[in-house]
Amino acid sequence: NAGVTQTPKFQVLKTGQSMTLQCAQDMNHNSMYWYRQDPGMGLRLIYYSASEGTTDKGEVPNGYNVSRLNKREFSLRLESAAPSQTSVYFCASSRTQSYGYTFGSGTRLTVV
């Protein structure tokens, strides 16, 4: 049982480049989430999807777009990367509100 899989694990981008972070879960969870964690800081919610076909903004959505491709996959896109987006990005999923979250192992992104 793989849980939540994030790709890539590491990425270096130049300012202005675009990229998509991929996330997939194999637990048939309804809800999926994207968080970022800056060095020495807590996690901040970027976007979430409560169910297939819906997405909503979190605390820090500016500069990002998301796509809930199907029930398994939830991608995060940076259209024009900026150094302020250097962070570790975590994807998570959950069955319903009364269950816990399962997190992926993260994508470490550096924008130079």
Add this chain to the structure above:
Amino acid sequence: DAKTTQPNSMESNEEEPVHLPCNHSTISGTDYIHWYRQLPSQGPEYVIHGLTSNVNNRMASLAIAEDRKSSTLILHRATLRDAAVYYCILRDVGRDDKIIFGKGTRLHILP
């Protein structure tokens, strides 16, 4: 969103019980109390959650005050591997399906 308050850091000796407190005085009737932990250089890991009654699992116990305004995560016998940041979070099953992380408590285990 209802907020939680946790101490910034705590220390405990190895092989002793650890009690991590969390205050949530504005908790609503539909808020579940969740605990997660984050080991160094890893993603957060679910620990336990509950609504009103105390809960036990293989990792920890959760003691919830009768008025639900506070809770305590109990690690029965701390090991060095339990050194992590512990987050107490409220999750409202009646509203938006999201959880917001606070700063958590950094737990240091002394050998």
